[in-house]
Amino acid sequence: xxxxxxxxxxxxxxxxxxxxxxxxxxxxxxxxxxxxxxxxxxxxxxxxxxxxxxxxxxxxxxxxxxxxxxxxxxxxxxxxxxxxxxx
Numbered sequence: 001x002x003x004x005x006x007x008x009x010x011x012x013x014x015x016x017x018x019x020x021x022x023x024x025x026x027x028x029x030x031x032x033x034x035x036x037x038x039x040x041x042x043x044x045x046x047x048x049x050x051x052x053x054x055x056x057x058x059x060x061x062x063x064x065x066x067x068x069x070x071x072x073x074x075x076x077x078x079x080x081x082x083x084x085x086x087x
Contacts, residue, residue: 017065022079023087028055033073036061042076047084058087 022043024036034045034053045061047053053061062083069078 016067016080019062019064019082020079021060021062023058023060025058026053026055029073029075031073033075035073035076036079043079044073044076045079045081047081052084052086053081059084060087 022036022038024038026045027035027037029035029044034047034050034055036043036045036059043065045053047061053059061079061081063079063081065077065079
């Protein structure tokens with residue numbers, strides 16, 4: 001169900017930041033959300049496939065931050081992952 005809500009939310013975003021690449025260790029947050037801290041900033045990761053991006057994995061992810069967006073996870077800045085690999 002959260003994926004359906006996520007897609008609806010994405011359709012409402014008019015602007016996003018340019019693509020960025022982050023490197024760090026994924027941890028599980030509240031409500032089964034995924035988080036990663038990079039340079040003191042916490043990001044809530046939104047991914048379609050959790051085979052690569054899962055708690056405890058060190059990953060490099062590429063994606064973007066929707067402008068003026070909040071997430072239902074209640075922590076960190078929202079980061080939409082478009083590509084990921086384990087390190």
